[in-house]
Amino acid sequence: MAEKIDEKQVRKVAKLSRLELTEAEVAEFTGQLSAILGYVEKMNELDTTGVEPLAHCLPISNVLREDSVKESLGTEKALANAPQRDEEFFKVPKILDDTSGA
Helix, strand or coil: CCCCCCHHHHHHHHHHCCCCCCHHHHHHHHHHHHHHHHHHHHHHCCCCCCCCCCCCCCCCCCCCCCCCCCCCCCHHHHCCCCCCEECCEECCCCCCCCCCCC
């Protein structure tokens, strides 16, 4: 039988996770986590001899396109709809001040 989770363990995990739980939440999570362990224990009873481990139940293939060299967009086309520009660059609002260290 699976080891049951007690409230002490739930409080310890909550503390490590920096979560503040109410007494009601501790009781609720204790029951839920114990149920999860019980389910995993039930799955461990299955005979998996000869069953190959897998990450997906369906075959997966790479569907990415081939890399190919193409002509670039060009500065004028890239900046055509820019709200503001500074010669060959997009002009954006300043988000860091001089004291930011960036």
